[in-house]
Amino acid sequence: MQVDRGATGLGLQSEINITPLVDVVLVLLIIFMVVVPLAMKGYDVETPQTSVQAVPTPADDVQVVLSIVPTACPMLEPQVGDGIPKSCRVSLGEQEIPATDLPARVAAVMGGRPKDKRVLFLLADDRLNYEGVLRIVDLAKLKVNDMTIEIIAAN
Amino acid sequence: MQLGEPGRLQSAINITPLVDVVLVLLIIFMVVAPHMRQGAGPDVDMPATATPPEQAADRARILVTIDEHGSLWIDDKPIAAEGLGDGLRAAAATEPDTKIVIKGDARLPFGEVRKTMVAIELAGFHGVGLIAEHAGTATRGG
Secondary structure, three states: OOOOOHHHHOOOOOOOOOHHHHHHHHHHHHHHHHHOOOOOEEEEEEOOOOOOOOOOOOOOOOOEEEEEOOOOOOOOOOOOOOOOOOOOEEEEOOEEEEHHHHHHHHHHHHOOOOHHHOEEEEEEOOOOEHHHHHHHHHHHHOOOOOOEEEEEOOO | OOOOHHHOOOOOOOOHHHHHHHHHHHHHHHHHHHHHHHOOOOOOOOOEEOOOOEOOOOOOEEEEEEOOOOOEEEOOEEEOHHHHHHHHHHHOOOOOOOEEEEEEOOOOEHHHHHHHHHHHHHOOOOOEEEEOEEHHHOOOOO
């Protein structure tokens, strides 16, 4: 059975010790996996269809418009830090409410509707900061799933 | 000296295949990572929000980047505002059900982004994604 004792018999180790290599590579791999955010994140929004025949709005559904104007919500400058200004007030339907109440209020309005009727129209002033508007969209979507956001313009 | 030696038993696990797999994974991640971070296109300050939902990856995507001056890119090609619609139609020619994703700079006024959305709608694409990042992981320099 003993064939080739060769180098082994002399106690010499002929193989390269790759354990440190494996350690380093595994650590690198883990670092890359953690650092790379895998999926793109963002909000899906719609703009109203421009073709003429594509506007059959059922009359029995009340359209809910969320409007943001700079006089009630001072967000003209680029945002500093996270969140929105504390004084920010927005209009949901006919009512003016603090922006921080949005998750609960939108959920109350949209919660009972079937998925295809959960449409929130967003009317934001063009001068408002983009990031600020997205943060308000984030608040509005917080407690409602599968809600469509339609971006509309004032004119 | 070693007791196992005379029997010629190999007691060590053969980790060569493991190393192969891990190395290949590592290389894949290193190659793909820059593309995954923000998609293609120039770096902009992405808007940071509290709970941005993940974008579904079920459709092909074209990324439209708007930098802080309002300049536009389709993926990594700069494009004039008037040429956006044609550029998008050309880019989506092979894949009609393409989703347009807007990566707008956080400092832009909302109107700038809305104008681009209207141009995209007019070009025949319905619905866009507005890219944001999680506020906790914002990598904003100054």
